[in-house]
Amino acid sequence: MKRFSAPIALGLAAMAIVLMAAPAQKSKMIQIKGSDTMVNLVQILAEEYMGKNPGTALAVLGGGSGTGITAIINQTCDIANHSREWRQKEIDQAWEKGVQPRFFVIAVDGLSMIVHESNPLEKLTMTELGAIYRGEVKNWKAVGGPDKKVSLYGRQSNSGTYVFMQEHVLGNKNYSTDMKEMNGNAQIIEGILQDEGAIGYVGVGYLFDKDGKVRKGLKVLNVAKDSKSPAFSPLDKAAVDNGNYPVARPLYQATNGKPNAAQAAFIAFETGPEGQRIVEREGFFTIGAKHKEMNDKNLR
Amino acid sequence: MAKNTAVGIILIFSLVILCNGIVSAQATTPPPQTFGTTIYFDYTSYLSKNGPVTSTAKNNFFAFRRAYFTYENKINDNLKFRFRYDADNTANLTSVDIKTGSTKKDDKLRPFMKHLYLEYSNLLPNSAIRVGMTETIQFKLAEDKWGYRSVAKTLMDGYKDVTGVEVNAPSADLGASLTGSLAKYIRYGFMISSGNGYSHPENDQYKKLAAQIQLIPLAGFSLVGYLDTEKQDKDNSATTYKLDGYFEMVKNLILGAEYFVYKNDKYLTPDQMRYDVSGFSLFGRYVFSPDVFALFARFDKNEPNNTVQNDEISLAIAGLDWAPFHKSMKLQPNIWYVTYANSAKKDDVIFNLTFFLSF
Numbered sequence: 001m002k003r004f005s006a007p008i009a010l011g012l013a014a015m016a017i018v019l020m021a022a023p024a025q026k027s028k029m030i031q032i033k034g035s036d037t038m039v040n041l042v043q044i045l046a047e048e049y050m051g052k053n054p055g056t057a058l059a060v061l062g063g064g065s066g067t068g069i070t071a072i073i074n075q076t077c078d079i080a081n082h083s084r085e086w087r088q089k090e091i092d093q094a095w096e097k098g099v100q101p102r103f104f105v106i107a108v109d110g111l112s113m114i115v116h117e118s119n120p121l122e123k124l125t126m127t128e129l130g131a132i133y134r135g136e137v138k139n140w141k142a143v144g145g146p147d148k149k150v151s152l153y154g155r156q157s158n159s160g161t162y163v164f165m166q167e168h169v170l171g172n173k174n175y176s177t178d179m180k181e182m183n184g185n186a187q188i189i190e191g192i193l194q195d196e197g198a199i200g201y202v203g204v205g206y207l208f209d210k211d212g213k214v215r216k217g218l219k220v221l222n223v224a225k226d227s228k229s230p231a232f233s234p235l236d237k238a239a240v241d242n243g244n245y246p247v248a249r250p251l252y253q254a255t256n257g258k259p260n261a262a263q264a265a266f267i268a269f270e271t272g273p274e275g276q277r278i279v280e281r282e283g284f285f286t287i288g289a290k291h292k293e294m295n296d297k298n299l300r
Numbered sequence: 301m302a303k304n305t306a307v308g309i310i311l312i313f314s315l316v317i318l319c320n321g322i323v324s325a326q327a328t329t330p331p332p333q334t335f336g337t338t339i340y341f342d343y344t345s346y347l348s349k350n351g352p353v354t355s356t357a358k359n360n361f362f363a364f365r366r367a368y369f370t371y372e373n374k375i376n377d378n379l380k381f382r383f384r385y386d387a388d389n390t391a392n393l394t395s396v397d398i399k400t401g402s403t404k405k406d407d408k409l410r411p412f413m414k415h416l417y418l419e420y421s422n423l424l425p426n427s428a429i430r431v432g433m434t435e436t437i438q439f440k441l442a443e444d445k446w447g448y449r450s451v452a453k454t455l456m457d458g459y460k461d462v463t464g465v466e467v468n469a470p471s472a473d474l475g476a477s478l479t480g481s482l483a484k485y486i487r488y489g490f491m492i493s494s495g496n497g498y499s500h501p502e503n504d505q506y507k508k509l510a511a512q513i514q515l516i517p518l519a520g521f522s523l524v525g526y527l528d529t530e531k532q533d534k535d536n537s538a539t540t541y542k543l544d545g546y547f548e549m550v551k552n553l554i555l556g557a558e559y560f561v562y563k564n565d566k567y568l569t570p571d572q573m574r575y576d577v578s579g580f581s582l583f584g585r586y587v588f589s590p591d592v593f594a595l596f597a598r599f600d601k602n603e604p605n606n607t608v609q610n611d612e613i614s615l616a617i618a619g620l621d622w623a624p625f626h627k628s629m630k631l632q633p634n635i636w637y638v639t640y641a642n643s644a645k646k647d648d649v650i651f652n653l654t655f656f657l658s659f
Contacts, residue, residue: 098520098548
């Protein structure tokens, strides 16, 4: 036993330092990471918040919902932005690593189906949209449009928007191999502006120019739940709020357990009247009573 | 015969699944492909002079230990392909000078195949099947939790390096594995493989069978049981029993423990008695600033032969992990303190400045 006393002492001393260090750590800057759909909105919210609260520091990065969720599981960020719900695998990983996420909804997004302005089509059903993105419809004529080849634009697979579309529009089936996988909403819009046969999907907040109007060169399609239902626009707040617009989704943030005071103050700002005014100004929809109730509960 | 048939059925079943994946892959989105490289090398200085390791004239040196090159191709949302080359300079080859005919030792860094497998996800809910040269399940979890493969292999992985005793624990092997979860409280893993690891072709007709179960009753608290067995010949078998525990309930702190016993019927004392090989490891790390600064420490005790007195070897490691510029480049200074129960052997004390590069 005597022979092992030195290494045991060294091991225990090092372990003790590791353990004593544990409670001392404090993070100064709030690191936010995740959804590309949310990155512009949350950056603006963070800037406004820092302006009103000198001494606070927030850093907001994109990378996709999957990247943000992985970062909160690995404890390399404080708040994850995600435009889809967590997958079971992510919930399991979090549980194993002692991360018990709390979720907040900061805005609602009417995911918008956009085409080139020269396309005379006005609306699509969910079934038609799914068939188009699975590559089963290759010409606009098949869904009442012009005799023109369909050109698909979408997001890369680590995007929450990619997953949301796959689950809610494509019926969990694979995208067409012909889809161009773009890195962000802005790239999808740029592609569509130059392609008369194009269709793409972007967060509603990316549709508008500086004057708050839908960008020139784009047309926003109305979407119907099925062929018997009326079609609604993602620009119609009432239709998004009451669930008549079928491709709407909450935009989430997640924290590792109960948010600390600094994180809670920022989330309260985002979900409070000031933050929600910014949400609306940036083209997204404000949260309803159900989401407010969930946010309040998870902040406590 | 029945066992051979069973192995064949498993492999055919796996291939059919993967072929289905390949067929469906042809009709899906073009794949995201990734390339990655991880390298670690050390500057080592012996702080003691009389131990079994440190009693050499060469008491400080640079050593290049690992260079991984990994290519991954996500063929579709379910199917992934991985190819990983590893490189080290332990091949111990002799080369011949074509001009003079003289021979010399040639120990350049040489690449070798580490991983080459297809992975099919979600055939069963929340599961993954891998076929090919794939990671073993024996200590993958321990390695993830320890987090410093660049500094030291985990207990079983590094057992032969420390004690000289083989416990048949390769990090990769040719075969098929199934891993997954049943709700968030239970993970499972099964593997059938050649048992010879990635560095040797299969040399017998016997297969290694491994099973693991991980229970996570509380968020951040895991208990893991592992068992593997392989026949060594007609009459003898080798079996590994392993128990792990992991505690991650305090933010940024990970504590882990591993214990294993290896029984090989062919391991016999001079008086023909069977003996067990065993060891335990305790480790911890605390992250002060994610991707920037952390401290780590570990204590292992190795028992190479339970019938022999005073043959235990203990290893204590302590160090820090610092990424001064970017998380892709880390400095990991660490001290190894090796003590031998045999009082004739002096302690080895070794300082390493480990350079970790990942891009």
